[in-house]
Amino acid sequence: TNTDKAPYDHFMLKEIHEQPGVIRNTINQFISCESVEFACDANLFKSLTHLTIVGSGSSYMAGLIAKYWLESIANIRVLLSIASEFRYHRMQISENDVFLFISQSGETADTLAALRHAKRQNGTVISLTNVPRNSMENISDIALKISQDRKCVVAQSTYKQLFEALQCMAQHASEALVTSIEPVADLILHYNRVIIMGRGTCYGVALEAALKIRELSYIHTIGIASGELKHGSIALVDESLPVVAIAPYNETFTKNLVSIQEVSARKGMVVAFTDGKGARKLKHLCKAIVELPETNAFSLPIVYTIAAQLLAYRIAVKKGLDADQPRNLAKSVTVE
């Protein structure tokens, strides 16, 4: 009903705005200044050297971003698999192999089938969901979810720094909500194809941004790793194809700048998502800039994803489409 989404015009906008609160609650629930608490066995994580993350849609993109964090902070090698492809990898699985299945609903058929496949071969299975008592949780060895209190302590040396960074995440997410997105939405909506590119954790953001714009506004968007532009997609670039560069001023910036220059030299229109420092360096190369708050490495993909969600939402609304009911899509896909 209308009251449920009030004061927002759509549930999607309401849910975008709920994210800072959800982040705050989640962090408060699991993390204190001394330890991270999960409903899991600390020993499992202590001996963990590699992990395979499996998911569909946005959950897969979330896994892709988590890969950068787990590898750099926890020194765990992360493989990724799209749930519907998982069984075709035909990897040998033993109980030493740990799998993290990410699914917001815990009910996606492809993800459930992959989970069962891993489980049948005695893999150790963890599920990460946000709906209590779902199908995935029932068949997993471990569920990372709210409740229970076994402790899993991460490396103390970097803990304080990480803790402080996480503490700012909700605040940074709130700041992202007030991003001025209208001018860019007005630009993009006139095109019927768009490339979105990013590097590092922003590669995941680019994939997610492309997916959201595609599903809400039916513009043919592709998300690519910026470095892959020159390996094929650059052939598409001309005046009729805008390129959205997710380009924060961090360690990836110099390389992103080169990709942006490549697009600009071929008369492609560039729109950059960046921060103040990046904006100063990119102004002359871009048709428009979405300027986002400077933030830490953890908050960054969240902040940029929220801005991308707002962009997707605005484009859809401006095109007169119902952002809450994209055609042909189901919120929870229960067929493989």
Ligand code: G6P
């Ligand atoms: C559907 C939705 C996507 C979602 C995917 C995975 O396809 O349209 O938005 O990302 O399912 O959902 P899950 O609940 O497994 O995260």
